[in-house]
Amino acid sequence: MDIQKIKIKLEKELVLLEEEMHEVGRKNPSNPKKWEPVETDLNADMADGDEIADEMENFSENESILSKLEPQYNDVKDALEKIEKGTYGKCEIGGENITQARLKANPSARTCVKHSKKV
Ligand SMILES: [Zn+2]
Known part of the structure; x- marks a missing residue:
């Protein structure tokens, strides 16, 4: 990346x-x-x-x-x-790496896809 x-x-x-x-x-x-x-x-x-x-x-x-x-x-x-x-590039909730595809689409994403649905 x-x-x-x-x-x-x-x-x-x-x-x-x-x-x-x-x-x-x-x-x-x-x-x-x-x-x-x-x-x-x-x-x-x-x-x-x-x-x-x-x-x-x-x-x-x-x-x-x-x-x-x-x-x-x-x-x-x-x-x-x-x-x-x-x-x-780390998820603010779980600390795991956010996928490159997600960061490409939304470079200011705070969480991974999984956790974004819970916010
Ligand atoms: Zn997460």
Whole structure:
């Protein structure tokens, strides 16, 4: 298994995810693994009732986008950490090796196929 190739792939994915997340949120300064949604900028001086409603809708949309991206982001980040520590490719539940086919399809997989069904 070519770990360097996987690392490059994961790093690219991390950058893309981070870009996407920066559009709708920002990192929580006290917890780098947590992101908080931001309101998409509307000119506050110009905002009338409708625009404020739009803005709130925007905020909850951003929140739902983030709640999907955040776990992916953390999976990728953790996978990169594991590469550094030399524990990459091991199932987090049973400790057995994750198959190469699975890692190829999902380089940030945390568990083997068997254990993924129990999570
Ligand atoms: Zn397992």
